[in-house]
Amino acid sequence: MVRLLPMAFALPLLAGCAASAMEASNSGADALSERDERRMAALLDGKTPGDSQPCINTRPTTQTSIIGNQMILYRVGPVVYRNDLDGMCPTLRSESTLVSQRYGSSQLCSGELVEVRDPYSGASFGSCALGEFTPYRPE
Template sequence: MVRLIPMAFAIPLLAGCTANAMETHEAGAESLSERDQRRMAALLDGKTPGDPQPCINTRPNTQSSIIGNQMILYRVGSTVYRNDLNGICPTLRSTSTIVSQRYGSSQLCSGELVQVRDPLSGAGFGSCALGEFVPYREE
């Protein structure tokens, strides 16, 4: 019985430590570096978000910008589409290259996987699932 008393005190303490670790991880995942905040602001400032779309057309010219490890911004003409990935993509960095497989289609859709690669070696570092595309347009 003596051993149960210390455990009874330890369990709530351990639960609190686990919750704090999870909160810290989530807060760190949502926070962006100052550089990423500036890049995002440069692309989205002055634009108003619209209704989320399941797909975007990637032709004729699409530019992508990786923001943190949870977001990719796609610029198609004067519209910027914000894609919050389905979950955290821990291997994604602003210096990464993302590759999507296109087989005759010019659309990129929610739920599709993009591969994360090193831009110099081409080595793969896993895949991330795309979320919905929120268009940002000038009013």
């Protein structure tokens, strides 16, 4: 019985910590830095958003720009696709390297995971789930 007493005190504390962590992770995206705001504005300037789509073709060459820890911009020719990640990706930084597994397909689709890696050491910092792709086409 004595062993259960400390556990009776610990469980409410652990539950409170878990609730606080969930509230912090659900409180929204980190505000974009001034640098990320400028980069996003420059990449989307003069372009009009279209309807979201589940997949994009990554060929021809795709240029990737990471904006904050919840957004990736993919430039395919003149079109820039905005991908708001499905949930926060706290390890994602503008200097991160993204790795996706392609098995004979040139498509990238919502729900797929992209691995976040350090560009210098190659260390993996987890994965992030892609959301829908919103095309921004020249006006």
